[in-house]
Amino acid sequence: MGYPLKHTIPAYDRLRHVLSSKYLGLDGSYMDKHFTADEFLAKLFAVLEIPYQPFAEDIAQIKYDLANCSNTLPRYSxxxxxxxxxxxxxxxxxxxxxxxxxxxxxxxxxxxxxxxxxxxxxxxxxxxxxxxxxxxxxxxxxxxxxx
Incomplete structure (x- = not known):
């Protein structure tokens, strides 16, 4: 994916985070110095040989929701x-x-x-x-x- 060999564990951690994240990591919840969230997803699609275009609309909707929706409820304890x-x-x-x-x-x-x-x-x-x-x-x- 473009990570240096000595950074395979951070690459696996980021992949695990993206795959388990409701927002595919586009919410800024995981960052590294190699890829932005968009670049990581694009590279992941390329490595897996999955066409990005069929999912582009869904990814754009996730980005829009993250940027414009403020209906998140506070957590109380x-x-x-x-x-x-x-x-x-x-x-x-x-x-x-x-x-x-x-x-x-x-x-x-x-x-x-x-x-x-x-x-x-x-x-x-x-x-x-x-x-x-x-x-x-x-x-x-x-x-x-x-x-």
């Missing part, structure tokens, strides 16, 4: 700050095991909810989480947890 109290007999393994109880999972579609629905979803998720571990649920959600 929620991590509770829990103050676990340990006696001197407890060790680091106890602390590690306890920290997993601080993970609260948010429902899918959380990013599409309005503020009131998000607060409700957070409270419900926290209560559901603590019920799994037979704990008492007392939650208040501030607007800082939303944004």
């Amino acid at each position: 929620l991590r509770a700050e829990v103050d676990f109290t340990f006696t001197s007999a407890d060790n680091w393994m106890s602390r590690g095991a306890a920290s997993r109880f601080a993970q609260v999972h948010l429902p899918s579609g959380f990013a599409k909810l309005d503020d009131a629905a998000r607060k409700s979803a957070i409270q419900d998720s926290i209560c559901e989480h603590y019920q799994q571990y037979e704990a008492v649920c007392h939650t208040t959600v501030s607007s800082k947890a939303i944004g």
Whole structure:
């Protein structure tokens, strides 16, 4: 493909990335000093002896979508700050095991909810989480947890 022999591993990494990427690497998620995303795809088509032209319209649509569509939803995660109290007999393994109880999972579609629905979803998720571990649920959600 035009990579120097000593750069075969980076070439394989880029190929793996392009083949597993939803956007064929055209989103700038992988860069190297040998090829731009367009050049890499063109070279890949040439090496595989696949005509580029039948796919040109699809590739152009991917590029257009990447450049013009800003409908990507933010990703949210929620991590509770829990103050676990340990006696001197407890060790680091106890602390590690306890920290997993601080993970609260948010429902899918959380990013599409309005503020009131998000607060409700957070409270419900926290209560559901603590019920799994037979704990008492007392939650208040501030607007800082939303944004």
